[in-house]
Amino acid sequence: MNTKQEPQRFVIPIGPQHPALKEPGNFQFTVDGEIVTKAIVRLGYAHRGIEKAAEERTWIQDLYLIERVCGICSHIHALAYCLAVEQLAHVEAPPRAQAIRVLVAELERIHSHFLWMGVSGHEAGFDTFFMYSWRDRERVMNILEKLTGNRVNYSANVLGGVKFDLDQEQIASIRGGIDFLEERTRHYLDVVATDFMFLQRTRGIGVMSRAQAEIMGAVGPTARASNVARDVRKDAPYAAYKEYPVDIILDERGDLEARFEVRLKELFESFHLIRKILDTLPGGELTARMPRKVPAGEAVMRVEAPRGELLYFIRSNGSDKPERLKIRTPTICNLTSVVKLAIGHQLADVPMILAGIDPCFSCNDRSVQIRTSNDPDGRMLSWDELRQHGIDFYKRLEK
Amino acid sequence: MKSHQNFGQQLLKSLKDWARVSSPWVLHFNTGSCNGCDIEILATLTPRYDLERLGVKLQASPRQADILLCTGPVTRQARERLVRIYAQMPEPKYVVAIGSCAISGGVFRGCYNVMDGIDQVIPVSAYIPGCPPRPEAVIDGLVKVLASIHSPGHKIPSDILEGALDPEKVAA
Ligand code: SF4
Numbered sequence: 001m002n003t004k005q006e007p008q009r010f011v012i013p014i015g016p017q018h019p020a021l022k023e024p025g026n027f028q029f030t031v032d033g034e035i036v037t038k039a040i041v042r043l044g045y046a047h048r049g050i051e052k053a054a055e056e057r058t059w060i061q062d063l064y065l066i067e068r069v070c071g072i073c074s075h076i077h078a079l080a081y082c083l084a085v086e087q088l089a090h091v092e093a094p095p096r097a098q099a100i101r102v103l104v105a106e107l108e109r110i111h112s113h114f115l116w117m118g119v120s121g122h123e124a125g126f127d128t129f130f131m132y133s134w135r136d137r138e139r140v141m142n143i144l145e146k147l148t149g150n151r152v153n154y155s156a157n158v159l160g161g162v163k164f165d166l167d168q169e170q171i172a173s174i175r176g177g178i179d180f181l182e183e184r185t186r187h188y189l190d191v192v193a194t195d196f197m198f199l200q201r202t203r204g205i206g207v208m209s210r211a212q213a214e215i216m217g218a219v220g221p222t223a224r225a226s227n228v229a230r231d232v233r234k235d236a237p238y239a240a241y242k243e244y245p246v247d248i249i250l251d252e253r254g255d256l257e258a259r260f261e262v263r264l265k266e267l268f269e270s271f272h273l274i275r276k277i278l279d280t281l282p283g284g285e286l287t288a289r290m291p292r293k294v295p296a297g298e299a300v301m302r303v304e305a306p307r308g309e310l311l312y313f314i315r316s317n318g319s320d321k322p323e324r325l326k327i328r329t330p331t332i333c334n335l336t337s338v339v340k341l342a343i344g345h346q347l348a349d350v351p352m353i354l355a356g357i358d359p360c361f362s363c364n365d366r367s368v369q370i371r372t373s374n375d376p377d378g379r380m381l382s383w384d385e386l387r388q389h390g391i392d393f394y395k396r397l398e399k
Numbered sequence: 400m401k402s403h404q405n406f407g408q409q410l411l412k413s414l415k416d417w418a419r420v421s422s423p424w425v426l427h428f429n430t431g432s433c434n435g436c437d438i439e440i441l442a443t444l445t446p447r448y449d450l451e452r453l454g455v456k457l458q459a460s461p462r463q464a465d466i467l468l469c470t471g472p473v474t475r476q477a478r479e480r481l482v483r484i485y486a487q488m489p490e491p492k493y494v495v496a497i498g499s500c501a502i503s504g505g506v507f508r509g510c511y512n513v514m515d516g517i518d519q520v521i522p523v524s525a526y527i528p529g530c531p532p533r534p535e536a537v538i539d540g541l542v543k544v545l546a547s548i549h550s551p552g553h554k555i556p557s558d559i560l561e562g563a564l565d566p567e568k569v570a571a
Pocket of ligand 1: 068071152153432433434435436437470471497498499500501505506529530531532
């Protein structure tokens, strides 16, 4: 019997069947036994050519295109675009419009965080959690639908303002919904912080130190969970965030548990902010006049999407179409951290580490290929099987 | 004797139809959509709308799926994968195009990297319009597909698949 243990090398590509995301990726993990030794990410699978398409459409048509960069955070994309174009045209949306923009942005954050919470619960094999959080999420979807007429892609923004107003009945229903969601969030925070099974999958996993987070340029809740105080809402307040400031939620542990807690605690900030906006909604117009042609120039706009900093760059040549539009989304900043963090971890933790950055995680059909040195053809695993592998792995540990 | 055989076949067919209609397994594939349609499909499966009460089960493997739910305008990279998934599904198979993108390319129509709709690549049995369609619309569309399984004469031309697998024919 051969007792000498050769280190085994496997290469595990995940993807490219991952095209749901703004930045769908192909991840290749090299593993030694159960431990990941190398990770590579490759992007570009759902590339639709939006930036190019935007150059061929007018400023107003682009608004609807931009909103569909991502269905989960559609409002914030449109908001960043509107703010940048308004900046170019030297137009400022009226205060009431800005407040409504922030209101919808925070409602969107709530829906996005609930969605993420459910999906990462699912990745951990905690399907009950998934179903409950999605049930509760319907409450905020109701609010958004009542407010804007759509469940997804709300089209709340127009260039120079917003499209709809709030009435007393809507304000009352938002308040009711927020109260309910706040109570549920408290419950989830409790589950995330105390459930033994869940903690096993999150505590001490994927730890990212503050220095690492800064070097890798992590953004959003992922960075804040590593104690990096970075939040565009605070650093460079846009829309109505000057009048309605938020507190930055920080955590110094930097592991998955911290990322869960930061996101959940952020929700309380959102609830608080929404109540404040409803209490002190400024009156006045909803839109400002916007010229059809935007003066030549360049503008950069940063906003805080649910997943982190979102950056828009627009160049105008004075016509009715943009000359160049550049979008940088938060997931691309955070992906580097996944590549780094996965190294040294169990393969079983990979799904959770990936889910931890909230990479717009709605797709399911990733495939995983395991290649061994003596079996070059490799073995295909679906993402589901990898997920199951993680769940089983931890079940075995328990025994 | 002949009627005997016919009766047997009839029985078998109705049994199969019954099984298919009572518990269709669906596979969800995203061909480059904006996520909007996908979160609505997920919402359809979760407690508020609870598609599972119709026996629908979300399945990860194409080899066990009856119905393929497609979203997105089909990016060039995703096309090959879509065809492969379609080829892997056992007969009879049904494809539902969900959302404006999947129907015609929607807002992305004409972008250099998209194919402008699922039916440019594989045959589609049902279209559910909307950007994104509401969960109720998704349920309605699926129910109609299930009803069509009963109706005779519903057949998916297999020759299209051969064409779909040949990149040159597709490009033409
Ligand atoms: S139809 Fe609309 S919601 Fe669906 S993928 Fe296309 S743009 Fe997104």
